[in-house]
Amino acid sequence: MIFGLRDVMAVIPEAIVAGAACLLLLVDFLIAKKRKIIVAALSIAAVAAAAFFSLYLVGTDVMWKKVFAGMFVVDGFSTFFKFVLYLATVLSMMLSFHYVKEEDINTGEYYTLMLFSLSGMMIAASASDLLSIYVAVELMSIPVYVLVGFLQKDARSNEAAMKYVILGAFSSGVLLYGISFIYGITGTTELSAVAGALADPSMHTPALSIAIIMLVAGFGFKIAGVPFHMWAPDAYEGAPTPITGFMSAGPKAAACAAVLRVFTEGLQPAYSRWVVIVAIVAVLSLVYGNIVAIAQKNIKRMLAYSSIGHVGYALLGLVAGGTEGASSVMYYMAVYAFMNLGAFSIIIMMRKGEQKGEMIEDYTGLAKTRGGMALLMLIFMFSLAGLPPTAGFIGKFYIFMALIHKGMVGLAVIAVLMSAVGAYFYIRIVMLMYMKDPVNPVETASSRGLYYALAIAAAGTILLGVYPGYFIKLAQMAGGSL
Numbered sequence: 001m002i003f004g005l006r007d008v009m010a011v012i013p014e015a016i017v018a019g020a021a022c023l024l025l026l027v028d029f030l031i032a033k034k035r036k037i038i039v040a041a042l043s044i045a046a047v048a049a050a051a052f053f054s055l056y057l058v059g060t061d062v063m064w065k066k067v068f069a070g071m072f073v074v075d076g077f078s079t080f081f082k083f084v085l086y087l088a089t090v091l092s093m094m095l096s097f098h099y100v101k102e103e104d105i106n107t108g109e110y111y112t113l114m115l116f117s118l119s120g121m122m123i124a125a126s127a128s129d130l131l132s133i134y135v136a137v138e139l140m141s142i143p144v145y146v147l148v149g150f151l152q153k154d155a156r157s158n159e160a161a162m163k164y165v166i167l168g169a170f171s172s173g174v175l176l177y178g179i180s181f182i183y184g185i186t187g188t189t190e191l192s193a194v195a196g197a198l199a200d201p202s203m204h205t206p207a208l209s210i211a212i213i214m215l216v217a218g219f220g221f222k223i224a225g226v227p228f229h230m231w232a233p234d235a236y237e238g239a240p241t242p243i244t245g246f247m248s249a250g251p252k253a254a255a256c257a258a259v260l261r262v263f264t265e266g267l268q269p270a271y272s273r274w275v276v277i278v279a280i281v282a283v284l285s286l287v288y289g290n291i292v293a294i295a296q297k298n299i300k301r302m303l304a305y306s307s308i309g310h311v312g313y314a315l316l317g318l319v320a321g322g323t324e325g326a327s328s329v330m331y332y333m334a335v336y337a338f339m340n341l342g343a344f345s346i347i348i349m350m351r352k353g354e355q356k357g358e359m360i361e362d363y364t365g366l367a368k369t370r371g372g373m374a375l376l377m378l379i380f381m382f383s384l385a386g387l388p389p390t391a392g393f394i395g396k397f398y399i400f401m402a403l404i405h406k407g408m409v410g411l412a413v414i415a416v417l418m419s420a421v422g423a424y425f426y427i428r429i430v431m432l433m434y435m436k437d438p439v440n441p442v443e444t445a446s447s448r449g450l451y452y453a454l455a456i457a458a459a460g461t462i463l464l465g466v467y468p469g470y471f472i473k474l475a476q477m478a479g480g481s482l
Contacts (some may be wrong), residue, residue, distance in 0.1 A: 085122060
């Protein structure tokens with residue numbers, strides 16, 4: 001493999017993030033314990049620099065061309081997802097400023113691990129070879145395993161990290177085994193070459209079905225789709241709250257990007273073999289996630305099951321297929337990042353002193369004591385429920401229309417019904433805030449990072465709902481590159 005200037009330019013954003021993470025490990029060692037905020041600020045600066053170069057590459061001849069012998073590509077699809085990942089990472093870092101003080105987490109590794117995970121997510125969005133996708137997914141996941149268990153004195157955090165890493169290792173093995181089957185069948189791991197080989201009907205053997213099942217299982221774990229979801233509730237509950245928001249928006253979006261590229265580009269000729277399997281996982285995720293969330297009393301655990309349900313909507317976009325299906329998933333993941341991280345911002349604001357703010361009852365009467373917070377929480381809950389005029393409504397509507405245009409009316413009806421079920425547990429929180437009197441006095445945290453993150457999340461949730469046209473067009477243009 002011979003590297004040229006084009007190859008180097010294509011990976012500049014990834015190199016900035018990974019290089020900054022390595023450099024900040026040294027910076028963390030040199031600065032005083034009480035000044036770890038410097039590491040956080042430099043981490044955000046590194047993400048901003050990577051975003052600038054990603055935008056710069058849009059106007060160069062690097063776009064739309066595969067580099068590193070077909071293993072990496074910078075196109076509209078990957079660029080769109082990278083900006084979603086930048087958003088999720090920066091917001092999560094901003095949410096962490098207050099949280100790390102409350103929990104006495106004075107180690108700079110917290111932020112550098114987020115950068116390492118981001119570098120893996122970025123590679124996953126651009127990887128066009130099954131092996132490079134696998135390496136990217138592992139680079140994305142391993143730092144998150146550590147971050148989930150970062151509260152060393154918290155038994156829930158330790159338990160969550162242990163479950164996550166054990167199940168993650170198992171799913172990685174399954175994913176790699178599925179990749180080996182694809183290589184054995186087609187003789188290649190490069191996605192366009194895989195698609196070319198599978199264009200021959202003689203390649204559609206039982207071994208291909210086994211490979212597809214393994215790929216669905218491996219990727220299903222990364223996105224927490226049923227029945228591969230078992231790690232999510234414990235990991236979401238036990239992880240530091242900013243990390244819960246981070247892994248629900250960042251790694252999930254990156255894994256969805258990898259799934260879209262693998263199945264839409266590489267396995268498209270075998271669509272008839274995987275569409276039913278993916279549809280079953282989508283429906284199971286919708287039904288199980290939305291119904292079980294109703295019984296939860298811990299809001300982080302409720303949002304974990306909620307995220308399982310949202311994975312179902314994203315997978316339905318993959319089932320719909322084509323540019324419309326892919327762009328609907330892309331738009332939905334951008335929307336999900338805003339509204340989900342916004343909800344976690346409110347949870348973190350409720351964390352002060354002995355008050356954790358993790359139980360749903362903690363929000364009783366919030367509108368009477370903290371009206372602004374209650375209003376923002378209402379916006380995020382309505383958006384997650386898919387109520388107009390929020391971004392969540394537009395995101396779901398776009399996926400439903402992709403299904404209907406494909407003739408999959410039955411799946412669209414199921415999705416609408418499950419959306420109605422899901423609205424119950426979101427609106428329940430709104431009712432507690434506005435219809436009940438406060439039981440205990442509520443203290444809320446205040447920090448610039450929290451305020452900025454809340455403002456960005458709220459603005460995105462509202463803007464993508466009332467003025468979605470421009471962003472949908474961007475998603476369609478980017479999705480057309482697949």
